[in-house]
Amino acid sequence: MTRFLFWRLITAIPTLFGMSLLAFFIVSLTPGDPVMQELRAMGSAFSPEDVAAMRAEFGLDKPLPVRYVLWLGDAVRGEFGTSIASGRSVIDEISIYLPATLTLAASALVGAVAISLTLGIAAVSAPRGVAALLRTFTVVLVSIPSFWMALLLIWVFVMQLGWARLVGNGSLGDLVLPTVTLSLAAGASLGRVVHERIRAEMCEDHVRLAIAKGQSPASILIRHIAPRIIGPLATAWANTLGALLGGAVIVETIFGWPGLGQLILQAIAQRDYPIIQAYLVFMGLGYFATSLLADVIVIISDPQLRRGLAYD
Amino acid sequence: MTDVPMSLSKTYRRRLPRGFAGRGGLWLGLALLGGFVVLGFAGSFVSLPPPEKIDLLTRLAPPSAVHPLGTDHLGRDVLARLIGAVPVSLGAAIATMAAILAIALPWGLTAALAGGKVDALLMRLADIVMAFPTLVLALAVIGFLGASLEASIIGVAAAWWPSNARLLRALVLSARQRDFVRAAGLAGASPARVIWRHVLPQVLPPLAVIVSLEMASVLLVLSSLSFLGIGAQAPTPEWGAMLNEARPFFARAPHMLLVPGLAVTLAVLAFNLIGEGLRDMLDQREPYKW
Numbered sequence: 315m316t317r318f319l320f321w322r323l324i325t326a327i328p329t330l331f332g333m334s335l336l337a338f339f340i341v342s343l344t345p346g347d348p349v350m351q352e353l354r355a356m357g358s359a360f361s362p363e364d365v366a367a368m369r370a371e372f373g374l375d376k377p378l379p380v381r382y383v384l385w386l387g388d389a390v391r392g393e394f395g396t397s398i399a400s401g402r403s404v405i406d407e408i409s410i411y412l413p414a415t416l417t418l419a420a421s422a423l424v425g426a427v428a429i430s431l432t433l434g435i436a437a438v439s440a441p442r443g444v445a446a447l448l449r450t451f452t453v454v455l456v457s458i459p460s461f462w463m464a465l466l467l468i469w470v471f472v473m474q475l476g477w478a479r480l481v482g483n484g485s486l487g488d489l490v491l492p493t494v495t496l497s498l499a500a501g502a503s504l505g506r507v508v509h510e511r512i513r514a515e516m517c518e519d520h521v522r523l524a525i526a527k528g529q530s531p532a533s534i535l536i537r538h539i540a541p542r543i544i545g546p547l548a549t550a551w552a553n554t555l556g557a558l559l560g561g562a563v564i565v566e567t568i569f570g571w572p573g574l575g576q577l578i579l580q581a582i583a584q585r586d587y588p589i590i591q592a593y594l595v596f597m598g599l600g601y602f603a604t605s606l607l608a609d610v611i612v613i614i615s616d617p618q619l620r621r622g623l624a625y626d
Numbered sequence: 627m628t629d630v631p632m633s634l635s636k637t638y639r640r641r642l643p644r645g646f647a648g649r650g651g652l653w654l655g656l657a658l659l660g661g662f663v664v665l666g667f668a669g670s671f672v673s674l675p676p677p678e679k680i681d682l683l684t685r686l687a688p689p690s691a692v693h694p695l696g697t698d699h700l701g702r703d704v705l706a707r708l709i710g711a712v713p714v715s716l717g718a719a720i721a722t723m724a725a726i727l728a729i730a731l732p733w734g735l736t737a738a739l740a741g742g743k744v745d746a747l748l749m750r751l752a753d754i755v756m757a758f759p760t761l762v763l764a765l766a767v768i769g770f771l772g773a774s775l776e777a778s779i780i781g782v783a784a785a786w787w788p789s790n791a792r793l794l795r796a797l798v799l800s801a802r803q804r805d806f807v808r809a810a811g812l813a814g815a816s817p818a819r820v821i822w823r824h825v826l827p828q829v830l831p832p833l834a835v836i837v838s839l840e841m842a843s844v845l846l847v848l849s850s851l852s853f854l855g856i857g858a859q860a861p862t863p864e865w866g867a868m869l870n871e872a873r874p875f876f877a878r879a880p881h882m883l884l885v886p887g888l889a890v891t892l893a894v895l896a897f898n899l900i901g902e903g904l905r906d907m908l909d910q911r912e913p914y915k916w
Contacts, residue, residue, distance in 0.1 A: 453651070461869065
């Protein structure tokens with residue numbers, strides 16, 4: 315396992331390097347001058363010298379490749395410069411907003427996994443009519459855009475019933491509606507994966523044998539099916555977490571949840587490129603870490619892979 | 627589906643009435659999609675006010691005989707905008723899907739057929755793009771190009787193609803391993819003939835499933851971007867953008883919220899039902915009952 319992790323990290327170096335290139339250049343090559351924009355936003359008159367001075371302050375006077383090397387050197391040490399709009403360090407800005415986004419994504423993932431297992435297992439074990447109804451429910455749920463779901467929930471629970479409020483301060487109570495919105499959609503699409511995987515296993519002979527031996531559905535599910543689908547499901551969970559982190563942008567905006575989504579939309583509007591670069595790097599790294607964890611689960615759950623690793 | 631043996635096709639028929647999400651779902655999905663196409667063309671036959679026509683005297687009017695679905699905050703006819711958005715929303719999704727396939731098909735095919743170092747290189751490059759969540763990368767590309775419908779099409783396609791390239795590579799690899807494909811190669815068929823006659827026909831049916839399910843997701847993402855204000859720009863009628871415009875007013879005019887949201891949901895549902903229906907038709911296996 316250590317050996318696998320070692321090689322997985324070594325082979326990830328080119329990918330991470332390419333990721334940093336992409337994050338740096340896609341933002342740096344973006345048309346629009348952040349310095350001019352910021353100076354104009356300040357309102358006071360400014361001379362060409364002011365522009366040159368500010369350019370030098372943010373290192374924008376150097377050629378692009380040099381800027382990339384400098385930026386990467388800093389980034390490796392966890393330095394992402396200062397935000398052009400607020401003047402605070404990017405790490406400070408991100409650490410203010412990151413916890414809220416992580417809390418939302420984590421609670422939505424827990425909700426989504428619970429919903430998906432319920433939907434997926436019920437769809438194979440319930441009587442025909444109920445199962446068809448559940449699948450219908452799942453397909454419809456997958457098809458509802460999260461922003462519409464969010465607005466409908468607001469309409470019902472905030473405006474009609476008055477059970478929740480819209481402008482929150484990031485407390486636990488304010489977490490409920492955004493979590494429900496995100497986990498319903500993610501749970502339904504994961505539920506499709508769970509259903510498909512279980513159904514595919516139930517076509518296999520080892521399940522037929524277990525049925526013939528008279529094992530109970532619960533025991534078949536836990537002892538024969540679960541070990542074989544946990545790997546693919548872990549991969550799907552990792553992908554879902556990535557989608558939740560990204561998709562949170564929309565839901566955070568609608569519910570006023572103080573997360574990274576607010577920060578990034580503002581940064582895109584203001585061309586605050588150090589923030590956008592850092593956001594891309596953090597998202598990429600977070601996604602990389604989750605998929606690594608998923609790979610570890612895949613290997614632990616698959617004896618063939620486990621033994622194969624022990625032999626090489 | 628023509629060469630299914632008798633016995634198989636019997637179990638297949640017995641298994642199918644799985645309700646809504648089976649073959650019934652496929653037909654319902656096709657009917658929904660057909661409905662949208664008819665709706666798209668209906669604009670030119672029914673006399674409706676132009677979707678951009680502003681009438682400040684009838685702002686936020688509820689549904690009535692003149693405006694069957696009411697009017698929005700600028701007094702524009704919601705039905706006219708809904709219909710005007712059909713070619714915009716569906717067209718954008720089709721354009722995005724075409725762009726994704728235009729990259730993913732040659733990429734996946736080349737990787738699978740070339741193998742070795744070319745395969746490794748192409749897949750590493752795809753991995754780099756896949757290292758970012760789709761929406762995050764699409765946002766960065768749109769930031770790069772400036773907010774517009776075209777930019778969101780390019781952004782989504784640029785962030786989306788790698789997963790499809792990977793799927794296509796996997797499909798081609800498994801299709802190539804089948805005995806009859808190897809036999810064709812051993813019997814002296816040219817590589818081009820093997821691919822065209824034996825590999826592609828195996829890849830196309832699962833590809834049809836993938837494409838229709840992906841169309842559903844692409845539609846969702848594009849309308850989300852328009853909803854965030856960085857996709858289709860005013861005054862273009864687009865379902866996501868209509869919802870964005872409705873946000874400040876939906877307490878007073880709920881129809882502005884319900885109509886475009888329902889349109890997106892039904893269009894996405896149509897593609898999901900078609901995709902799932904096709905998959906059910908292709909997957910002939912019957913699960914054992916406990």
